[in-house]
Amino acid sequence: MKNYRIFSIMIIILSFFTVTTLGKKKxxxxxxxxxxxxxxxxLESIIAKKRVWWWFYEKLHPKVQGELPLIFGPFFIGSLIILKATYGKFLRYFLLNTVIHLLFVGPIITLLKRFGISSLVCINRTQLFLLFFTKSMMMYITQMVIDRIKGEGPASDDRNNDAQLQ
Structure with missing residues (x-):
């Protein structure tokens, strides 16, 4: 892609504009x-580079992994938004992540390849989907563990809001 650096910086900046919708507490x-x-x-991207699961043709900087704009932009902010919208409602979390992962391994991967940004090499779309799915389940479990350590539950915000109304 001719303007990859501009594209990468814009994708990060645009993603971070949505953080304001979360609220400080969430x-x-x-x-x-x-x-x-x-x-x-x-860490996965380091392994992927060694095993050539995928390849990024362009980078922000020669010493920076090509996927970092996607990790610190849409993945990071998207994960926050998905947890806010669905945490405590596992079926909704599961379905939303499935749709997003299918969109990524389908049309988005095709667009990334068409624009010369990246392509899959030693991993196919089904394997990538399973990798995404596994990470999404790990994130949900990680949030559950953090809540348990903090003494919060998935519905604790709802209970707190109900208590404040009374």
Whole structure:
């Protein structure tokens, strides 16, 4: 892609504009699980580079992984938004993640390849979908563990709101 650097920076900036919709309390609640998963995704991308699961043709900088704009942009912010919208409602979480993953491994992968940004090499779309699905389940479980440690539950915000109304 001719303007990959501009595209990468814009995708990160546009993603971060949506953080304002979360609210400070929700951001603090879901940030730890999202950070853990972002670190796991970064480690995954290191493994993917060694095993050539996918290839990024363009990078922001020669020493920076090509997928970092996607990790720190749509993945990071999207994870926060999905947790806010669906946490405590597992079926909704499961369905939303399934739709998003299918969109990514379908048309988005096709567009990334068409624009010369990246392509799959030693991993196919089904394997990538299963990898995404596994990470989404890990993130949900991570949030459950964090809530248990903090003494919160998935519906604790609802209980707190009900108590404030009375």
């Amino acid at each position: 951001l603090k609640r879901y940030l730890p699980a999202t950070l853990v998963m972002s670190l796991i995704v970064i």
